[in-house]
Amino acid sequence: MSEAVVEVHADHADHGPAKGLSRWLFTTNHKDIGTLYLWFSFLMLLIGGTMALIIRAELFQPGLQFVQPEFFNQMTTNHGLIMVFGAIMPAFVGLANWLLPMMLGAPDMALPRMNNLSFWILPFAFGLLISTLFMEAGGPNFGWTFYAPLSTEYAPETVTFFIFGVHMMGASSIMGSINIIATILNMRAPGMTLMRMPLFVWTWLITAYLLLAVMPVLAGAVTMMLFDIHFGTSFFNAAGGGDPVLFQHIFWFFGHPEVYIMILPAFGIVSQIIPTFSRKPLFGYDSMVYATASIAFLSFIVWAHHMFTVGMPIAGQLFFMYSTMLIAVPTGVKVFNWVSTMWRGSISFETPMLFSIAFVVLFTIGGLSGLMLAITPVDYQYHDTYFVVAHFHYVLVPGALFSIIAAVYYWLPKWCGKMYDESLGKLHFWLSFIGVNITFFPQHFSGLAGMPRRIPDYALQFADFNMVSSIGAYIFGFSQLLFLYLVIKTIRSGRQATDRVWESAHGLEWTLPSPAPYHTFTTPPKITEAEAHS
């Protein structure tokens, strides 16, 4: 129905992209900005991944062989910061930029100039952060959670660069989320009611509100650090009447919603892909929306489960234990919905589906270890060990990252008009799937056996599992270069993709030609019940 509209518009050659570098610097086009975000996040994935490989090389055997403990701490810290703020979050924003207008039948994002700014802040923010690694005092070395007073009184001088870097990342995220909310609430095509929106849009709407609520809290935390370090205040200094534990409360009030910011859009992606390759509508659309909203609400009242060992009254411990356990309910609803969607479908196993199935299985494993971690008395034994490392990598790597990779395979033919190489895609999947499990599964064991996280060297009983884990990390890390090769090969020489791409893909983006023209839906399509979400 909208093909006609698009073809008419494609004649406007003067609306096409500018030539050369200025196209990317000054672009206000949601597709260009989406592309920038995605390439940037991939670069960050490689940098953060290199740091992970340095960590795993050092931990391959007991003893100190490649790096010194100071540098090791800088690697764990920057690996965490870069993966969270540089790889996962910008990748989801990139997907939102590419997909939201096409899914909603809008011509572009609501605030295109701000869109440009929110991207172009990022290279400077991460430039600032990464440059500290080359300074005499060394980069941030206090963990990605930067607990005071290690990150204030005892921090290297470069901590100020880190603070400004975090401020810039926060500003970028706030602008990005305002843009997304404004787009979803104002730019929907006629007939695209809220309850007809694709789930990816729904999860992003809720994520954007989470971002808007908590990024200012993070900004507050780093500003208080700045004042403690440079202006003599004592927010987090017990000797001056402050409280180091206050920092943790503020940080995790940001930090727990933050981890859902990194997983809700992933839920949305998987909820788009599974129905397509099961050739069957999503089992419970409404309950998926409500479950996402419940998870978002709960994320605000569970933060202290990251701090069970900090010394809280028993009433506090019990409250945070119960509220955390509750998250299992809406999360379970999601998993059951995906399984019921596959049930009695007509399932095929293209690469996006393989990554989505692996997502459901491995994210569920991460969710179950999360449930174990919620049980306060047992958490005392798990806290700050490799069991926690295994848990959050299971939800973030085969969780968030796999969903992003699945999304790239799923929508790449729409973006560039070319089909990727299916056998290479499957090879990439199997290498990633095996690599990720060899890396992170043994970490459950080393954690239970008592290995603390963030240590550069370890006692001898942890040696076997660390060696296995390091081997897995190298398999996983290098398979991502195959992904890079595959994407470049697709863009340069893939065979022409059809407009629909997948035989039972639903949604407005599939009504557009492949590749999607530079400007789409300049005249909004009209959406009827029949064409609404898959």
Add this chain to the structure above:
Amino acid sequence: MPKVNKNWLQGVVGLGLALLPFGARADELNMPRGVTEISRSVYDLHMLIFWICVVIGTVVFAVMFWSLVNHRKAAGHEAAQFHESTQMEIIWTLVPVLILIGMAFPATQVLIQMYDTGGEDMTVEVRGYQWRWQYKYLDEDYNSTFGFFSSLTTPIDQRYNRTVKGENYLLEVDNALRIPINRKVRFLVTSEDVIHAWWVPDFGIKRDAVPGMLNELWTIVEEPGIYRGQCTELCGKDHGFMPIVVEALPEAEYDAWYAQRLELEAARKKALSQTFSAVELMTQGEQIYNTFCTSCHMPNGKGVPPVFPALDGAEIATAPRRADHFEIVVNGKTGTAMQAFGRQLDAAQLAAVIHYERHAWSNNAGDITQPSDIVEFMSGQQ
């Protein structure tokens, strides 16, 4: 595409086989059962929740994989078009809620048991430092009767792979915390600098050591033995090198040791007014240097410039004016890793280590530092 499903299976089986040879030792695989009532309750709770999770995972994945195999397009399965079922949604909301309530009951019980502080037989103050632990045995009025530092003893050569690693690599200390079995020992956990965490897995207890805060923990150990743990909160450069070793002794043996320590403490206090020979100061000083100073300034005094300055040939350790040297050792230097050792060492120890630094390696200040000089310096500045 039946090929794909075989790959799935092969992947899972292959992974299991790859891990098998490493599953040989139980202490590498699971949480220890431990030696206290609490640690056993925690272990049982852990296993209960673990098996519940395994059952849930197995059921969900079994349904999913059954569907993946039987509802394949390649096998010619036609897609049904059903969706939405309020009844199903209610069932899979309520069933998990019931399971969670079932988990919450035992969890609450164990937690309440853990919070039953008070009624203790003795109290030990546990204080974290960058990067060692200090234990102080407190009397009924919470005054320290005596105390000591507990530092890693694993030689630096083992850490840098120059010699063979010992059995308790990175889990051995000079002075273990000693406690009696069958008595309720209360720990007051705090920190002098950054946040650390004190953890002994076999006791099933862990608590953060937060500067300016006192956290309470307790344990009743049932079996004599040596129990090892590690700091579990990132605390800077040597976070991985501040283990915890607790020696649980039979009551009588503990009481004898305690009495002996009280005598030693009286002798130590006397030493503060003594004068020592240069040789005594050098021997004593070297020992203290190797415990407290080497991790930054290195055994050869060369440091790791620019972050950790060299002492060998340094002006501060050779100039005739000793006050600057006293100042930095006693009060530390804010904004750097240099700590205020005046709060960690007594005057005799400070005198020895300062004398050592002024006369070790190529340094030869040609003076002698006595405990009385330190006492004078410390009182003069107040």
